Amino acid sequence: QSVLTQPPSVSGAPGQRVTISCTGSSSNIGAGYDVHWYQQLPGTAPKLLIYGNINRPSGVPDRFSGSKSGTSASLAISGLQAEDEADYYCQSYDSSLSGLVFGGGTKLTVL
Amino acid sequence: EVQLVESGGGLIQPGGSLRLSCAASGFTVSSNYMTWVRQAPGKGLEWVSVIYSGGSTYYADSVKGRFTISRDNSKNTLYLQMNSLRAEDTAVYYCARDHDSSGLGYWGQGTLVTVSS
Numbered sequence: 002q003s004v005l006t007q008p009p010s011v012s013g014a015p016g017q018r019v020t021i022s023c024t025g026s027s028s029n030i031g032a033g034y035d036v037h038w039y040q041q042l043p044g045t046a047p048k049l050l051i052y053g054n055i056n057r058p059s060g061v062p063d064r065f066s067g068s069k070s071g072t073s074a075s076l077a078i079s080g081l082q083a084e085d086e087a088d089y090y091c092q093s094y095d096s097s098l099s100g101l102v103f104g105g106g107t108k109l110t111v112l
Numbered sequence: 113e114v115q116l117v118e119s120g121g122g123l124i125q126p127g128g129s130l131r132l133s134c135a136a137s138g139f140t141v142s143s144n145y146m147t148w149v150r151q152a153p154g155k156g157l158e159w160v161s162v163i164y165s166g167g168s169t170y171y172a173d174s175v176k177g178r179f180t181i182s183r184d185n186s187k188n189t190l191y192l193q194m195n196s197l198r199a200e201d202t203a204v205y206y207c208a209r210d211h212d213s214s215g216l217g218y219w220g221q222g223t224l225v226t227v228s229s
Contacts, residue, residue: 003156037215039157046206046222047149047157052215060201090157092215101147101159 004029005104006092008032020080021107023074023091029102031072034094038067038076041088041106050089051076078109086111114138114218116207121223128197128227132221134190134207136141142185148192150203151222160205161192173200197227 006024013019023036030036036054039047049058051067054074066077074093076083091104120132132148148160161171161181169181180193190207204222211217 035214039216047216047221048219049211049215049217052211052217056214058211058217092157098173100162100172103157103159106156
């Protein structure tokens with residue numbers, strides 16, 4: 002049972018827009034801690050996709066965007082491409098655990 | 113260029129010990145916060161431990177009292193000493209570094225730890 006809750010899977014056709022939600026609580030996202038998103042392609046290490054809720058590291062396409070409100074955050078991917086098919090994880094900090102917390106991950110399927 | 117290279121994984125019997133290493137280059141391990149994150153086969157990411165630049169360390173409840181994170185500044189290397197290993201510790205262990213104190217921007221390739229008799 003992950004501290005942050007994500008849908009197990011989402012899907013979309015090429016060119017479409019999908020969103021992945023990440024729901025936390027008052028000790029993590031709701032306490033104001035930043036949310037970060039990672040993309041993990043099969044057999045590879047995770048890659049930072051969004052940091053500080055809304056920021057993209059250099060090299061990440063602007064098709065990827067993040068938002069945060071209250072105890073939740075979202076990752077949006079527009080103009081879906083076949084290479085976006087991967088697992089996506091949200092991550093924050095939890096004050097009651099004094100550590101980092103991850104969502105359970107969401108598998109994105111491009112139809 | 114920032115690089116992280118883990119080593120030390122392998123097959124170990126339950127109750128045994130193992131030390132993972134994460135050799136860093138392109139930056140100084142003591143100037144950033146460094147973490148260990150693990151991923152059991154077919155499962156999601158699980159945070160294991162963190163060491164901050166000031167030396168403070170924190171652990172997930174699942175490993176507290178059994179694992180110890182440390183760093184050797186002279187070797188620019190991060191370590192994870194794992195004792196009293198259990199089957200549920202079987203996972204790929206990644207070391208990761210922060211991205212300007214926001215998110216984990218740099219990851220190693222991971223090292224597989226298998227706890228089995």
